[in-house]
Amino acid sequence: MQRLLIDTDPGVDDAQAILMAAAHPDAKIEALFAVGGNVGLDRTVRNALTIVEVIEQEIPVYAGCDKPLIGFQEDAAVVHGDDGLGNSGRVPKVRQVEKTHAVNALIEMVNAEPNEFTLVTLGPLTNIAVALKLDPDLPNKIKRTVVMGGAVTGKGNVSNLSAEFNIYHDPEAAYVVFEAWARAGQMIELYDWEATVRHAISGDTIDEWAKIDNPRAKFFGEVSAFTLKWVRESLGENALFGADPQAMAVVLEPTIVTRSEDHYLVVATDGAYTRGLTVVDWSDRSNQPINARIVLAIDRSRYERLMYNSIM
Numbered sequence: 314m315q316r317l318l319i320d321t322d323p324g325v326d327d328a329q330a331i332l333m334a335a336a337h338p339d340a341k342i343e344a345l346f347a348v349g350g351n352v353g354l355d356r357t358v359r360n361a362l363t364i365v366e367v368i369e370q371e372i373p374v375y376a377g378c379d380k381p382l383i384g385f386q387e388d389a390a391v392v393h394g395d396d397g398l399g400n401s402g403r404v405p406k407v408r409q410v411e412k413t414h415a416v417n418a419l420i421e422m423v424n425a426e427p428n429e430f431t432l433v434t435l436g437p438l439t440n441i442a443v444a445l446k447l448d449p450d451l452p453n454k455i456k457r458t459v460v461m462g463g464a465v466t467g468k469g470n471v472s473n474l475s476a477e478f479n480i481y482h483d484p485e486a487a488y489v490v491f492e493a494w495a496r497a498g499q500m501i502e503l504y505d506w507e508a509t510v511r512h513a514i515s516g517d518t519i520d521e522w523a524k525i526d527n528p529r530a531k532f533f534g535e536v537s538a539f540t541l542k543w544v545r546e547s548l549g550e551n552a553l554f555g556a557d558p559q560a561m562a563v564v565l566e567p568t569i570v571t572r573s574e575d576h577y578l579v580v581a582t583d584g585a586y587t588r589g590l591t592v593v594d595w596s597d598r599s600n601q602p603i604n605a606r607i608v609l610a611i612d613r614s615r616y617e618r619l620m621y622n623s624i625m
């Protein structure tokens with residue numbers, strides 16, 4: 314049984330990923346740490362609570378950092394809706410956020426049971442970077458770390474062209490995290506945007522799933538409709554790019570990965586076109602410690618099955 318700590322900025326695809334984890338027989342979600350990203354922290358916290366109610370599990374939700382370490386960064390409301398859940402209007406009915414800050418909760422949980430937890434990050438890395446400042450030995454106490462983020466050959470999805478949203482939202486935090494894992498001799502399993510695009514699910518399949526009549530499928534359909542419409546109209550594609558659920562599939566079933574490479578990865582923090590770029594030492598020339606297992610391909614039908622099973 315994998316014990317999951319999920320750092321997240323829900324977010325339509327964050328919601329899909331959490332549904333998937335909640336339904337998996339070999340995983341237990343132990344905490345959700347909310348971070349500002351796709352929308353502001355007020356809404357990512359609210360959405361995390363809503364998701365916990367939909368999946369009907371007793372999972373504590375902690376509020377983390379609202380803003381990136383430095384400056385201000387645009388959100389992704391255009392993709393996820395102003396409420397972050399596809400303008401579905403869903404709000405939690407009874408669940409409340411915990412009083413402890415997410416960063417403190419993460420440190421407490423990991424120190425109480427070192428090497429027990431899998432850390433999954435589905436949003437900007439602000440909470441994890443702050444946690445590292447308080448507990449620099451953190452990478453050595455986490456059993457497994459899986460990050461959704463980056464665009465490993467520079468085919469990004471934000472305005473500067475080369476970066477991916479989660480990393481671009483807080484490049485300094487991402488730099489701190491990848492460097493900390495490198496110096497500790499630990500690996501981050503990375504699921505990037507370019508792999509996401511290669512494993513999109515057809516929009517027609519999503520439309521079919523939305524017709525399933527149970528509370529989880531209804532929620533899935535409601536929150537996914539907005540993003541799917543945006544992809545169809547703005548990108549001219551009939552597909553759902555499930556970055557976070559694809560990363561979660563790797564978390565839940567590591568053997569779903571059919572191709573990956575291990576290299577040193579560093580995050581660029583400067584340059585109009587390069588801020589937030591994930592730079593990979595593909596030929597291992599830098600003599601830097603290898604810190605990233607970059608997932609390049611997964612078994613797509615197995616991923617689709619995992620997603621489908623979570624709303625059945």
Ligand code: BDR
Nearest residue numbers: 324326389435478479556
């Ligand atoms: C990532 O950015 C967010 O908009 C999504 O939730 C996902 O985590 C994809 O680039």
Ligand code: CA
Nearest residue numbers: 324327435436
């Ligand atoms: Ca996300």
